[in-house]
Amino acid sequence: MKTNRAGWDAFSTAYEQQHGAQLDAGPMAWGVWSIPESRLHVLGEIAGLHVLELGCGAARWATALAREGALPIGLDLSGRQLEAARRTSAGDVVDVPLLQASAEALPLADGCFDLVFCDHGATTFTDPYRTVPEAVRALKPGGLLVFNMSSPLHDLCYDIATESVTSSLQRTYSEIRKQSWDDEVTFQLPYGEWIRLFRQNGLEVEDLIELAPEEGATTTYDDYVPLGWARRWPAENIWKARKTG
Numbered sequence: 001m002k003t004n005r006a007g008w009d010a011f012s013t014a015y016e017q018q019h020g021a022q023l024d025a026g027p028m029a030w031g032v033w034s035i036p037e038s039r040l041h042v043l044g045e046i047a048g049l050h051v052l053e054l055g056c057g058a059a060r061w062a063t064a065l066a067r068e069g070a071l072p073i074g075l076d077l078s079g080r081q082l083e084a085a086r087r088t089s090a091g092d093v094v095d096v097p098l099l100q101a102s103a104e105a106l107p108l109a110d111g112c113f114d115l116v117f118c119d120h121g122a123t124t125f126t127d128p129y130r131t132v133p134e135a136v137r138a139l140k141p142g143g144l145l146v147f148n149m150s151s152p153l154h155d156l157c158y159d160i161a162t163e164s165v166t167s168s169l170q171r172t173y174s175e176i177r178k179q180s181w182d183d184e185v186t187f188q189l190p191y192g193e194w195i196r197l198f199r200q201n202g203l204e205v206e207d208l209i210e211l212a213p214e215e216g217a218t219t220t221y222d223d224y225v226p227l228g229w230a231r232r233w234p235a236e237n238i239w240k241a242r243k244t245g
């Protein structure tokens, strides 16, 4: 966690410079190819819902959801990322509460949220065995956990040397669970293990949406190019699971 906090504090300005324009252009758009929510219909009707965004960064998603009538809180581990959120939302018609904390230990009461979600947010950078139980604890019965992140397939085929995704397996299935990079640690699970973890925590899987960008799509996220890869294999997937009971 310390590595990721320091890493994101250090990376925040460069991240905004590199990706801010793309993210501003599609604040309610999923993943590195900015596929609009209006096309995927992942979240459904969100007006009036209490929403927690895990790893909100500059809180573009949370702000956009608030404009649609949701009641979001943006949570992030990095103080610098939350500063970016304050800058981008300054003067907005909505005011999104921001909270500095880790998704692995939410300083929030049980059962407060209808929706806990993120788009390449904290679920990439936290141990799923800590974050999923915490998200479930924060959800109301019947609430939804939704998160988009790289697919296991992408992580298996990512080549460190060329910093791009390839069409061959670069590591074992187990090695994707926890990967240490220069300034961050990322997490993933094999597909079956995600499902077991959800079920052990009282979640029922409703969908696994495997994202496919349209022809001609562009991205500022170099580690997901070439586009042809993501059109042939799912590079990102959105898990959607509901708290039972």
Ligand SMILES: C[S@@+](CC[C@H](N)C(=O)[O-])C[C@H]1O[C@@H](n2cnc3c(N)ncnc32)[C@H](O)[C@@H]1O
Pocket (backbone or CB within 6 Å): 001, 004, 005, 008, 023, 054, 055, 056, 057, 058, 059, 075, 076, 077, 078, 081, 101, 102, 103, 104, 118, 119, 120, 121, 122, 125, 126
């Ligand atoms: C790739 S950025 C994405 C931010 C935002 N979702 C977006 O699309 O712009 C990932 C975010 O996760 C945050 N993060 C990393 N570890 C976290 C943790 N343990 N708890 C909460 N947020 C975390 C980082 O600070 C960063 O803001």
